[in-house]
Amino acid sequence: MKQLPFFSVTRFFAIVAKEFIQMRRDRMTFGMMIGIPLMQLILFGFAINSDPKHLPAAILLADRGSQGRTLMQAAKNSAYFDLSQEFETTAEAEAALLHGRTQFVLNIPENFSRKLLRGEKPALLMEADATDPAATGNAVAALRALLNNALQNDLKGPLAFLKGSPGPIELIVHPHYNPEGVTQYNIVPGLMGVVLTLTMVIITGLAITRETESGTMETLLSMPTRPFEVLIGKIIPYIFVGYVQVSLILLAARFIFNVPMVGSIPLLLACALIFIAANLAVGITFSTIARNQRQAMQMAMFFFLPSLLLSGFMFPFRGMPHWAQTLGEILPLTHFLRVVRGILLKGSDFGDLIPELWPISLFLVLVLTGGGLRYRKTLD
Amino acid sequence: MPTELAIDVQGMTKRFGALVAVDGVDLQVKRGEICGFLGPNGSGKTTFIRMLCGLLRADGGSGHCLGYNVITESELIKFEVGYLTQRFSFYEDLTIQENLEFVARMYGIPGRQAAVRECLSRLGLVDRRIQLAGKLSGGWKQRLALAACLLHQPKLLLLDEPTAGVDPKARRDFWNEIHSLAAQGLTFLIATHYMDEAERCHRLAFISKGKLLATGSSDQVLARANLTTWSVRGPQLLALSNDLTGLPGIEQVVAFGNTLHVSSSQQAALERAIAPFRKPPYIWQPIESGLEDVFIRLMDSSHTVEA
The missing domain is CATH 3.40.50.300 (P-loop containing nucleotide triphosphate hydrolases)
Incomplete structure (x- = not known):
């Protein structure tokens, strides 16, 4: 008996070719696919500064020695700190920090100079308002470097022996209100994941509902096809769109925002494939559930918001409660952000990324299977 | 085969x-x-x-x-x-x-x-x-x-x-x-x-x-519908149509241009019902029922069955 083959390359290709043609004709949507990453790049890239300078800072100088003065001067000269206030008591400093009048308080304790000269490694306390970790991180890092350099001139002659040691001063940082650390060049690489999540889910979310609404679904269903031929045939063309977006963002990251690119770009592109496919699968699955394009759009937003909020793009991942982290771990964006940042900033290799890649792959397989099962082979 | x-x-x-x-x-x-x-x-x-x-x-x-x-x-x-x-x-x-x-x-x-x-x-x-x-x-x-x-x-x-x-x-x-x-x-x-x-x-x-x-x-x-249809011409067909509709023995009255088609599956009853109207200025003649007559009759009767 004649059987419908499980997968027909010809039919699969028929869908792919059709989708490409339709995409080319639909200028508006295609424009949006390019416009969204551009707009996000401009907004997030230029308007949001992850490395702010001239942050309000205060000093609590209890030391009367010359080295304390030197440090204060150095902090004043740094572009990161706007050292405009000086406090006498801890209480004053705490209040200023609490009310946001200052972002940092540098405590130079009593006998700082004397301890330094005795080689006792005196401690400096930097209190920081870390509600926005991105705002404090770089400044704190700058302070560390600054401390070592500032005392170079003072540590001369009989004190020179102090220079060789791994740091004459111990800097203690107290990031208040939020223990989460810093991520440099966070936004632009992260945007890649955010833009892909938004556009890929929307565009495919509309793919099947559009056929239902225009009535072409009736023709499509009256033809002998397997659900996976239709679903995968509809996904493939948008993978190319996804790569256009990825390239756009990478170019901007490199040439406009000077994001360091330590790791392998081909590896990043390969990882992006899994991530793009996962998001397209989500869209396609929504498309099989939604009755019309409006519902598909709503579902896309329903997926996008948690991705944006729980993935670590907007807020530090480890700062979230456990249940939110668990939810976040399910989302492909969470893992992809780590992949992008890992490759670009840390130079991670494939082996390092396996813990992030398998959850995305598993997500892809599960969602696509769900979509395949949900795909209505009839008009019921 | x-x-x-x-x-x-x-x-x-x-x-x-x-x-x-x-x-x-x-x-x-x-x-x-x-x-x-x-x-x-x-x-x-x-x-x-x-x-x-x-x-x-x-x-x-x-x-x-x-x-x-x-x-x-x-x-x-x-x-x-x-x-x-x-x-x-x-x-x-x-x-x-x-x-x-x-x-x-x-x-x-x-x-x-x-x-x-x-x-x-x-x-x-x-x-x-x-x-x-x-x-x-x-x-x-x-x-x-x-x-x-x-x-x-x-x-x-x-x-x-x-x-x-x-x-x-x-x-x-x-x-x-x-x-x-x-x-x-x-x-x-x-x-x-x-x-x-x-x-x-x-x-x-x-x-x-x-x-x-x-x-x-x-x-x-x-043939199976076994419908008898008469056509009638004359003035004031609308008034005539109203008079005929609902008479016992008449199952449907339909206007076709300048004529009315009056049909029933019961030939004798139909002829009894139209007898009082078979006078000038009306011109009556028996015609062959068309498909449309049959289908309208079928549609009407399916409504009746429902009711």
């Missing part, structure tokens, strides 16, 4: 919630036959056709379509059936040629390009092949859709109100093509509202409220 019957189904039933859209319909259509599928709007014609080609899952019924089990082998039926939807449902944002190529690929037609080219030239659309399908007029969309349905050389064509919104000349051309295709052995099931089209079918099936009310050739349907 496949059976003589292209369509042979029994008890086809489809429910949408509480509504029984198709209620136990039996239908047999021979190969090479043109079967007209008649019925008012919402009578279940489209639902029935969709069940035949696997677009809707039947809630009940059994049988075969082109020798395949209509319930379990719908995927195989699709290879040999062409379905022309009521509304144009090819891709309006694809050109004529792209639509045909898409269809050809979906069915895995060998010699795709040649098949598409031949189809375009048969349609007379070679010059307009790069025109978007959405920009075509209703008549041309119709021809494109039919051509696309025929591309994979189906054995059975299911046409759902194919001539709705098509002008009379295009309709005539369309029917001539149907007849020549039927002569080559293609089987047709054509849903329609038009009585002139019904008369061009080999067989008729009349469905109302999901139930099959009559089947047979148009002569058989007419």
Whole structure:
């Protein structure tokens, strides 16, 4: 008996070719696919500064020695700190920090100079308002470097022996209100994941509902096809769109925002494939559930918001409660952000990324299977 | 050797919630036959056709379509059936040629390009092949859709109100093509509202409220209805119509231009009822009942059954 083959390359290709043609004709949507990453790049890239300078800072100088003065001067000269206030008591400093009048308080304790000269490694306390970790991180890092350099001139002659040691001063940082650390060049690489999540889910979310609404679904269903031929045939063309977006963002990251690119770009592109496919699968699955394009759009937003909020793009991942982290771990964006940042900033290799890649792959397989099962082979 | 019957189904039933859209319909259509599928709007014609080609899952019924089990082998039926939807449902944002190529690929037609080219030239659309399908007029969309349905050389064509919104000349051309295709052995099931089209079918099936009310050739349907019809001419026909309607023995009074058709399945009762009106200025004469008289009668009686 004649059987419908499980997968027909010809039919699969028929869908792919059709989708490409339709995409080319639909200028508006295609424009949006390019416009969204551009707009996000401009907004997030230029308007949001992850490395702010001239942050309000205060000093609590209890030391009367010359080295304390030197440090204060150095902090004043740094572009990161706007050292405009000086406090006498801890209480004053705490209040200023609490009310946001200052972002940092540098405590130079009593006998700082004397301890330094005795080689006792005196401690400096930097209190920081870390509600926005991105705002404090770089400044704190700058302070560390600054401390070592500032005392170079003072540590001369009989004190020179102090220079060789791994740091004459111990800097203690107290990031208040939020223990989460810093991520440099966070936004632009992260945007890649955010833009892909938004556009890929929307565009495919509309793919099947559009056929239902225009009535072409009736023709499509009256033809002998397997659900996976239709679903995968509809996904493939948008993978190319996804790569256009990825390239756009990478170019901007490199040439406009000077994001360091330590790791392998081909590896990043390969990882992006899994991530793009996962998001397209989500869209396609929504498309099989939604009755019309409006519902598909709503579902896309329903997926996008948690991705944006729980993935670590907007807020530090480890700062979230456990249940939110668990939810976040399910989302492909969470893992992809780590992949992008890992490759670009840390130079991670494939082996390092396996813990992030398998959850995305598993997500892809599960969602696509769900979509395949949900795909209505009839008009019921 | 496949059976003589292209369509042979029994008890086809489809429910949408509480509504029984198709209620136990039996239908047999021979190969090479043109079967007209008649019925008012919402009578279940489209639902029935969709069940035949696997677009809707039947809630009940059994049988075969082109020798395949209509319930379990719908995927195989699709290879040999062409379905022309009521509304144009090819891709309006694809050109004529792209639509045909898409269809050809979906069915895995060998010699795709040649098949598409031949189809375009048969349609007379070679010059307009790069025109978007959405920009075509209703008549041309119709021809494109039919051509696309025929591309994979189906054995059975299911046409759902194919001539709705098509002008009379295009309709005539369309029917001539149907007849020549039927002569080559293609089987047709054509849903329609038009009585002139019904008369061009080999067989008729009349469905109302999901139930099959009559089947047979148009002569058989007419004979079985056993309807007596008188036509009457004269002035003030509207007043006469009002007087006649509802009289015992008169089942329907329908205006046709300058005449009224008065029909009943009970000849004697009808003649008794019209006797008082058979005087000048009215001119009465018995006529042969037409299909339309029969169908309106069937529709009315199905309402009565319901009530």
